[in-house]
Amino acid sequence: xxxxxxxxxxVLADGLLRALRASGYAVDQxxxxxxxxxxxxxxxxxxVILDLGLPRLHGLDxxxxxxxxxxxxxxxILTAADSIEERVKGLDHGADDYxxxxxxxxxxEARVRALTxxxxxxxxxxxxxxxxxxxxxGRVVYINEQMVELSARELSLLEVLLQRAGRLVSKxxxxxxxxxxxxxxxxxxIEVYIHRLRKKIEQGPIRIATVRGLGYCLEKIPG
Numbered sequence: 001x002x003x004x005x006x007x008x009x010x011v012l013a014d015g016l017l018r019a020l021r022a023s024g025y026a027v028d029q030x031x032x033x034x035x036x037x038x039x040x041x042x043x044x045x046x047x048v049i050l051d052l053g054l055p056r057l058h059g060l061d062x063x064x065x066x067x068x069x070x071x072x073x074x075x076x077i078l079t080a081a082d083s084i085e086e087r088v089k090g091l092d093h094g095a096d097d098y099x100x101x102x103x104x105x106x107x108x109e110a111r112v113r114a115l116t117x118x119x120x121x122x123x124x125x126x127x128x129x130x131x132x133x134x135x136x137x138g139r140v141v142y143i144n145e146q147m148v149e150l151s152a153r154e155l156s157l158l159e160v161l162l163q164r165a166g167r168l169v170s171k172x173x174x175x176x177x178x179x180x181x182x183x184x185x186x187x188x189x190i191e192v193y194i195h196r197l198r199k200k201i202e203q204g205p206i207r208i209a210t211v212r213g214l215g216y217c218l219e220k221i222p223g
Contacts, residue, residue, distance in 0.1 A: 002045050006033070023139065025112075046177070075096050131144045141155065157193050160174060166217065166219065173215070207221055
């Protein structure tokens with residue numbers, strides 16, 4: 001799960017980065033509206049945390065350009081302005097949620113979880129695939145009600161595959177969704193992560209199928 005933070009208060013941005021990374025998200029951060037616009041045009045994210053008072057391009061303009069490109073990525077707006085007018089403008093331009101500064105980090109993390117669930121089309125934190133259950137809030141995986149120990153990278157990889165269960169996911173797409181800017185992850189490394197994940201979750205009627213040269217697909221084995 002990959003998140004973009006567009007926030008020019010570096011102290012606040014650093015706190016958000018640490019908290020969200022500790023929760024298992026891949027997180028990138030920019031400090032201006034123009035950088036946010038460029039990042040959103042060039043990369044795919046699962047959630048955007050967007051400050052309205054950004055330099056060089058206002059947050060509302062970033063949001064309008066994002067929606068103008070047809071993107072439906074969930075957007076959580078942060079702003080120091082707690083007026084009804086500001087809230088209405090943000091929501092009318094396509095924001096999904098709104099928080100006024102100062103805010104509780106615990107509440108923000110809960111809203112992030114809710115928005116990412118909405119992006120997955122589920123109302124609960126549990127994503128199911130056959131006997132496998134992934135708790136996106138607690139970052140825990142169960143197979144047949146038994147907890148499976150996965151590393152942070154394996155959890156993130158499984159989450160991406162679950163989002164697209166039954167559909168092909170290329171290695172490039174996995175790198176894009178799992179890795180932050182400046183993080184070097186090769187296709188060979190993806191193969192290693194897939195191999196490790198397979199050994200841990202292919203205990204029942206589920207498998208990670210490989211389509212050589214194209215990518216991977218999380219499937220349920222008929223039986």
